Amino acid sequence: MTLNLSLARNYEPEDVWLPFSESILEWDRDFYQLMLNDEIRMIAYKNAIQQVVKPGMVVLDLGTGTGILGLWALQAGAKYLYAIDLNSEILSIAIQTFEQGNFTGxxxxxxxxxxxxxxxxxVDLIISEIMGNIGDNEDFIPILTDARHRFLKKEGRMLPSRVYSKLVPVSSLKAHQQVQSKNAKRINANYSIENILQRFAIKSPFSIYYDVIIPHTSYLSTPQVAKEFKLDGNDQPVYEIALTFTVEVDGIFTGFKGSFVANLSDSVTLDISGCDIASRTTSDSWKHCYLPVEIPVEVKLGDEIYLLYSRSYPKYRDSLFRQCYKWSGTIKRQGHVINVFHQSMEGGE
Ligand SMILES: C[S@@+](CC[C@H](N)C(=O)[O-])C[C@H]1O[C@@H](n2cnc3c(N)ncnc32)[C@H](O)[C@@H]1O
Structure with a gap:
């Protein structure tokens, strides 16, 4: 595959992109290229695989895509590699990758x-990169739980070994305005905001999340861990979490920034919350998760934002990857409610 660098750096802070994790079954080659060019993703995975893979290991690359992680595992000394992917076109690229690496047989x-x-x-090790930009938005919990139970040896390891979803309330008027005008950028021309809203039977563009680089200067409070995934076979993909954020700076609350931190090995951590595009601390493929609220709210130092954040599966599931996040809550000033918000991907509005 040739690299198309123009895809990698062609984005700006607070630009709203359609949520790639919601179209996993339609990813085209451009998106795989975007992932291959994503420096913080690639560097972290390469270092972690080189540390964790020991000569003689049997390794599974679950969701191998172009085969890059499996190739690194073989180069690090894996005795044998199993590579699974649901996308047959991309799997043919993975075969080329392994053949070009001289790993026939x-x-x-x-x-x-x-x-x-x-x-x-x-297998001794399951490697995967099936995380979305808030951690679990590519349904990695049921997938890795099943894989751990059926494929992994008792003393085997998972890479990543732990993932944390993080949330923080933000002020991003530019992103909010783009959502309002349904002006979201996309790589694949067939993928539009109208298609997503129609598919999910959602009327409001504020009831889905987007891929947006949200700068740290937009934070209204300190980020918090919303969910820890131990990848030990016992994580739950359906949950509801209550969080309270104290506003630390006056501003206009327009929604939440979501991101994840993944422990890939004992010393390699992948944190996608960075926001400096020029210094490459941002992730080209994940960006951040922007969970907007319909009505922007002026907030002041000391106000409290109560968030009820949940993940579930909707009643009508047109695909195995259909999921439903909800983010609702209240904003209080000196104990009095000054505003409420309620956004849901459930659909059927
Ligand atoms: C984010 S991509 C990563 C591709 C590659 N591992 C890399 O790092 O470049 C995830 C890949 O996993 C595949 N995938 C996700 N869930 C899967 C599942 N349960 N079974 C098989 N393939 C899956 C997708 O088709 C996609 O190619």
Whole structure:
């Protein structure tokens, strides 16, 4: 695959992009290229794989895509690699990747969703990069729980080994305005905001999340861990969490920034919350998760934002990857409610 660098750096702070994790079954080559160019993603995974893979290991690359993580595992000494992906077109690129690396006979690919795959043997290590920009928005919990139970040896390891979803209330009028005017950028021309709203039966463009670089200067409070995923086989994909944020600076509250931190190995941590595009601390492919609220609210130092944040599956699930986040709550000043917000991806409004 040739790299198209223009795709990588062609974004600005607070530009609203359509949520890529919501179109996982339609990803085209441009999006895989964007991931291959994503420096903070690639550097962190390469370092972690080089640390964790030991000669002689049998490794599973779950969601292998172009095969890059599996290739690094083989180069680090893995004895054998299993590579699974549901996208048959991209799996043919993975085969080319392993062949060009001279690993003929050292790998086997499986086309399909991991739930339907059976592996010939259990593995020492499961490598995956199936996280969305708030951690679990590519449904990684049920996928990795199933994989851990069926594919991993008792003493085997997961890479990543732990993931944290983080949230912070923000003031981003530019992003809010773009959502209001349904002016979201996209890489794939077939993927539009109207399509998403229609597919989910959602009327308000404020009831879905977006991929947006939200600068740290937009923070109204200190980011908090909303959810910790231990990837030990016991994580729950459906939950509801209550968080309270104390406003630390006067501003206009327009929604929340979501991001994740992933422990890839004992010393490699991937944190996508960075916001300096020029210094490459931002992630080209994930950006951040922007969960907007419909009505911007003027907030002052000391106000409290109470958030009820949840993830579930909607009643009508047109695909295995259909999920539903809700973010609702109240804003209080000196104990009195000054505003409320309620956004939901449930649909059927
Ligand atoms: C974010 S991409 C990462 C691709 C590649 N590992 C990399 O790092 O460049 C995730 C890939 O996982 C695949 N995928 C996600 N969930 C899957 C599942 N349950 N079974 C099989 N493939 C899956 C997608 O089709 C996609 O190619």
């Amino acid at each position: 050292r790998y086997e690919v499986f086309n399909g969703i991991s739930y339907d795959i059976n592996l010939p043997t259990r």
